[in-house]
Amino acid sequence: MDSQERDALQAVLEKQQEAARMRPAPTVKERKETLLRLKRMLLDHEAAFIAALVSDMRRPAFEAYSFEIALLLNEIEHVCRSLTKWTKPGRAYSFKFGYIEAIRTHRNPYGSVLIVSPWNYPLQLALMPAIGAIAAGNRCVIKPSEYAPATSELLQKTVGRTFPPDLLTVVTGDAQTARTLTSLPFDLIFFTGSGQTGQAVSRQAAAQLTPVILELGGKNACIMDASGFSPAAVREIVWGKFLNAGQTCIAPDTLFVHESVYERTLAEMQSALLEFYGEKPEESNDYARICHAAHFQRLQRFMGQGRIRFGGASDADDLFIAPTILTDIPPGSSILQEEIFGPILPVVPYRDLEPLLERQAIARDALAAYLFSQDQRQIKRVQAYMRSTTVSVNQVIHHGANPRVAFGGVGRSGHGSYHGKAGFRAFSYPKTAYRAYRYWHVSDKYPPYSALDMKIVRKFRKRLL
Template sequence: MILEAKKYYEVYMASNVTGDNESFFKCSSNPYASLVTSLKATWLTGKTHPMEYRKKQLEALGRFLDEKKEDILHAQYQDMRKPHFESGFETAVTKNEVKFALDNLSSWMKDEYVEKPLAMQFDSAFIRKDPFGVVLIIAPYDYPINLILAPLVGAIAAGNCAIIKPSEKSPCTARLLAEFLPCYLDSDTFAVVTGGPEHVTKLLENHFDYIFFTGSTRVGKIIMSAAARNLTPLTLELGGKCPCYVDDCCDFHNAANRIAWGKFFNAGQTCIAPDYVLCTVEAQEKLMPCLRQAIREFYGCVPQDSPDFGRMVNDNEFRRVKALLNSGRVAIGGETDECDRYIAPTVLADVKEWEPVMQEEIFGPVLPIVTVADLDAAIAFINCRPRPLAAYAFSSNNKVVNKVLDCISSGGFCGNDCMMQFLVITLPYGGIGCSGFGKYHGKFNFDTFTNKRGTLLRCMGLEKFNSFRYPPYNDAKQALITPSLEIRHRGFGPML
């Protein structure tokens, strides 16, 4: 049946080439065209639609995470010297997505019935949860397991076929996924493609039904441009400079522990890490010794010797982040070792907003502190910049935290901690503006890869009720049809 569907789809595509010969011949010579065609053919058979099939694939993905756990730890250590604790943390978060989807899939897939006007009380009106078709998932290197497999959970749960493209910057993990994941998932419906930017370019020449991209804003614009050529819907999970406000009224020891953990986890290569701190001069003086103590307690006097501190992913990233150390004043850390791709956990004091470290997402273990006059100045500072993927506020006064929450816009927010909002699977995760658009995690993951199809089923009888909308029109019909379709206003006053 799959081969028949594939043949039919190829004939259909060939017969529907109308005027865009250049695009057609480009696609026909594309190295991934046959793969995309094969997956589309499989999807047309309806193989991925039944709930039992989706659960079987999700369970297989869970087994991959369990049975290849040690291989995953080893691959990530080879790629980034990532501590096993951090790799295990990433795998556990991904496994939660699998378990949550398995527990809730039956309810997510059910038709969602909606309210109806009087004229349609004998009809069925509901939202049908359909898969998009063949989706493309492209992930970055910083969390090469979670950021590729968590969206895949949503794609599988929603009944799609998928191609996943792990980052070439984490080659050992990419090789692991390419070698072993096909042993667990159905190769008729899922595929792994490896390679660099040139491979992504070729992939994007094909017509996908949905694209999910996690990465930089710069590359996100390229992905969006490619998707626009085929009017392909997409989700962009991008980065940005996530601000962290520290109030004068604060438990500075606790704040320093949480900020240092969030900033230096994965050697700072986290898109929702606190990118910079905003605080008054007085708060900076109180926070600095607490940050120094936290770094010493976490990583020892020589963090380079700590098994719990990772490395920059490659030489280019090392040099890029090292250059940012010239901003402000190095108050803590600052040591580097190019041969080891090591940059110490570093705090920069008295940083000015025009300096290089404040012009781009840092994505490394460097924490600038920018001083402001007060809370209002901090809010103004955040609001005159692109909206971040996440924002943080620390204060012993709940009114201060809530004011930051109310007065700024960001993809996500966490008060009195960093990054922990990512772990709440029932919260949506995603950006806004330049930090991206679209949400996932938990049910939002399923919804992202689902076409919510509005459906109305009417009976063939009761034609007398339909006659009011047929010509010839008159005032009597108008008087009958309008109230039957009217939405009743539930407010206390008149609806304007």
């Protein structure tokens, strides 16, 4: 990127930061009005956004609406209903020796927030964090993924027509544009993407002492014990795994199945896949494609690391990989170590849960963990073992669509949470107004100190400090 382009991006940031300095934080009414304008923008251009999502990834229109537009509309409505309560200041009073202290706390916006979003859900993951940022009173610059060009360009046009650039703006470009943006002194950076890129963003932000929220991927284990097996449970797992051709950050990554129900599970999975996508999933209108060629090649390398029990077909020209079930995977294979992020599901039998946990075959800090079980002891054991912010029992994916559930990572899956109230808090910081009402001047707190002063402090420490 040349200096002229960098200067242009710098100017975008400076315009927002200047607006934040010159004007007070928007009122709750103003924030709601901004969010409702965003809602209207989505409704007015719903068909165009669905068409763009279909163009970018051959997304089924049902999935494009359900997991992009509908989620955003629900989030906006939930935030608008709750924002007055969330922004209500906290108050506390305490009687001290010689004075009364009054404490008033409220949440303050950071200022100008940079949102760097990925390609797999290019509309939802660009605007979902923006909703939380706006609710908290911030201004936003959104950098969508260049791998979803139709959606990114439409988002830039519609946002540009709806909002002034000092409030909300979209900057398109390649990875170099993203690197330049993350090197600028934004007041907060929100990044969704791979762990490797997340580390690079953190290093750049550290040079500016900029706080960062990272939403990364992970090896989301899905465990089915003997008590958790049912045809309905298998259908739930298959649906969640192959939604968006497996390119979902909270999709089940590897399925661990108790050996007593292993073969029955595989048979039910095959039946579910045939029911969902037919014998020729490449001809199904309900099955997406891989986003880009480099990711396609990465997934192809995984395909040879086990026995293909179902699926396995692919077409590089069409970026198509069939829903694939992989078994008999040698220990130590990279597919068991790396996040797959595609339509390949390793299915691993197990006899006892404890050895899986002891040898850390299940990543503790995945973005989500799933357990299908009716055994309360097993459920409690898995919940205690996992560090993930969500351990979901007998369902997959749905928790990520609930605005009342904080969504975020820990450890290798990121840090910081958003959605709903968690988003409002993530994009704001606590600010305190402290005031003392003096009714008696206490001179013993000043030097020189005496032995009597020490006795008084020990006796009345809760009232003195």
